[in-house]
Amino acid sequence: MTVTFGEVDATPTGPGKPAELPPVPDGAIMVTVHIQRFNPEIDEAPHKESYRIPALPTDRVLNLLHYIKWYIDGSLTFRRSCAHGICGSDAMRINGRNRLGCKVLVKDLVTDKKTEITIEPIKGLPLEKDLIVDMEPFFDAYRAVKPYMITHGNEPSREWIQSQHDRDRFDDTTKCILCACCTTSCPVYWSEDAYVGPAAIVNAHRFIFDSRDQAGQERLEILSDAEGVWRCRTTFNCTDACPRGIEVTKAIQEVKRALMFRRV
């Protein structure tokens, strides 16, 4: 089946009747998007399908996925919500690197000579369909570190004051949006699924170093066991992958140091 837009032919390979295509905007270029597809109801293994579509250099990868889903193959399945880098739901591997589909621009992926973009699901979590993986093991690890404020004793009668210095200690790790880009770029996580992974450690760090929290030692205990922080081999993949710019490996090192000296 061949779909035509403007003067260019696109040959969608997925099932489904194409909708009427929108006009090609001025300045659009043709890109070929290779997407890993997998439908557990009919496929025995994942395979690649390719779509040649028009794109503006300022389009985001998420726009390309929408274009394919809305106009070429409605069965294409992926997660997204905010489309603005906030919700963390559209982590995927784009040209081999973990990124958020809504934050990566076409112009940063293609050149005059290379107009191909590869999109695959993140690695290390069970594949469900197309770009969707089962996030439960990721959230299990997150929940295991008790990512919420814990205090003991009587309810305070007035606000708890925190100095700017104390607030700064965990400022970086408050930015996490739980997208899983870090954990699913970690070679240790790929090979040893028991490892809690960097995102869980980042979220433990956020409370361990909060002067108002009183369960830091409890979290350190959790992270000191066989599946915890010592499995990290400091390869920095996680820091490179984080779309929020969090210094993930540094946070992991701070947790290791707190464990070694048993002092936060």
Ligand code: SF4
């Ligand atoms: S620094 Fe540690 S947690 Fe991060 S990717 Fe490397 S091994 Fe994994």
Ligand code: SF4
């Ligand atoms: S630390 Fe960064 S990469 Fe990891 S889950 Fe949080 S926002 Fe995503």
Ligand code: FES
């Ligand atoms: S869709 Fe929400 S972060 Fe990309």
